[in-house]
Amino acid sequence: MWMKNDDELVEKILRGDDVSFEILLRPYRQGILNMAYRMTENLEEAKEICQDALIKIYKYLYKFKKGKSFKNWIYKITVNSTYDFLRKKKKYEEIVESQKSLVTGINHDPEKQLLNKEIKDKIKACLQNLGPKEKTVFILRDGEGFSIKETSEILGCSSVSVRTNLLRARQKIKTQFEKIYPVEVRGVKK
Amino acid sequence: MKCKKVQRYLPLVVGSDISKSKISEVKAHVEKCPECRHEYDSYVLSLGKTKEWLAKEREDWEDREWQQVVKIAIGDKEPELSPLAPWPFRKVWAYVMMAVFAVVFTFFVIRPGFYKEGVIPGTRMVAESQAKLFESFKDKPEQDIISMTMVSKDTGLKIVWFFNKNFDLEDKK
Numbered sequence: 001m002w003m004k005n006d007d008e009l010v011e012k013i014l015r016g017d018d019v020s021f022e023i024l025l026r027p028y029r030q031g032i033l034n035m036a037y038r039m040t041e042n043l044e045e046a047k048e049i050c051q052d053a054l055i056k057i058y059k060y061l062y063k064f065k066k067g068k069s070f071k072n073w074i075y076k077i078t079v080n081s082t083y084d085f086l087r088k089k090k091k092y093e094e095i096v097e098s099q100k101s102l103v104t105g106i107n108h109d110p111e112k113q114l115l116n117k118e119i120k121d122k123i124k125a126c127l128q129n130l131g132p133k134e135k136t137v138f139i140l141r142d143g144e145g146f147s148i149k150e151t152s153e154i155l156g157c158s159s160v161s162v163r164t165n166l167l168r169a170r171q172k173i174k175t176q177f178e179k180i181y182p183v184e185v186r187g188v189k190k
Numbered sequence: 191m192k193c194k195k196v197q198r199y200l201p202l203v204v205g206s207d208i209s210k211s212k213i214s215e216v217k218a219h220v221e222k223c224p225e226c227r228h229e230y231d232s233y234v235l236s237l238g239k240t241k242e243w244l245a246k247e248r249e250d251w252e253d254r255e256w257q258q259v260v261k262i263a264i265g266d267k268e269p270e271l272s273p274l275a276p277w278p279f280r281k282v283w284a285y286v287m288m289a290v291f292a293v294v295f296t297f298f299v300i301r302p303g304f305y306k307e308g309v310i311p312g313t314r315m316v317a318e319s320q321a322k323l324f325e326s327f328k329d330k331p332e333q334d335i336i337s338m339t340m341v342s343k344d345t346g347l348k349i350v351w352f353f354n355k356n357f358d359l360e361d362k363k
Binding site for chain 2: 054
């Protein structure tokens with residue numbers, strides 16, 4: 001039923017009813033924000049990504065195929081916007097780092113690193129160990145509750161690839177978890 | 191199923207992400223093998239805690255902020271339309287249809303009333319203007335001699351050539 005409603009709203013927007021755009025996106029607003037937030041670990045950056053994604057969604061709404069899942073489509077756009085953002089950020093950080101090292105030389109501050117480590121949330125740290133693809137698959141499947149098939153549709157890859165990335169992500173999280181909570185994990189019944 | 195294979199499947203078994211038959215096969219092994227059981231429990235715990243955290247730590251937009259983001263996304267522009275979009279959605283189609291209609295209407299409905307019977311449409315006005323042009327030339331005397339003048343920039347010397355209507359040189363000054 002929701003799919004039919006989404007199709008109707010898309011048609012309304014294409015006829016010029018802009019109010020329907022907000023109605024169409026309202027059910028997914030929290031999902032796309034959290035998706036971007038988990039990928040960046042920065043709320044402001046996540047909002048920036050969502051803004052970019054929303055602009056693309058509105059601009060390319062005519063490309064959305066009737067009868068397909070609108071939810072999957074907007075998640076796909078959000079994931080791609082997130083990747084674009086992370087690529088740009090990485091490039092920017094590389095430039096800043098190279099400029100810094102030119103001026104001051106390579107400088108590691110162990111005290112600061114230790115402090116950061118303490119501040120970092122434990123589970124957040126687990127997620128930070130994942131590669132971008134593993135993280136995306138994990139967030140979509142275990143965070144947002146998409147099925148393997150839906151995740152593969154969103155990411156534009158095969159179900160096998162999704163399963164492989166999911167398997168690696170869960171393995172890494174489990175390994176990290178054992179380091180963080182050694183007592184609890186050892187305490188489970190054998 | 192051997193322990194190595196079971197442990198390879200465990201991350202997918204905890205989320206029910208493989209076939210039911212494989213899940214039951216793995217679970218049957220886990221029930222018997224304490225080492226695999228320990229691994230399985232570790233996966234269940236880590237995945238459960240992470241999922242719980244992901245569900246609990248969800249962020250949301252402030253309503254005003256959300257409205258603002260949507261407003262920016264919409265902007266002043268209308269959403270783009272597919273070049274193959276059906277006519278009611280595509281303005282260009284509407285304009286083309288109107289233009290075609292206007293042309294057809296002009297040629298087949300309005301135009302026949304403008305010209306007289308027996309005259310080919312479109313030729314009448316041209317013929318009239320050509321006749322007027324010939325009339326204007328009729329009264330003027332025929333030109334027999336053409337002159338061509340050259341003036342030197344440096345010395346100011348002036349040479350004039352005269353040609354007849356066959357462009358033969360008649361005179362030079």
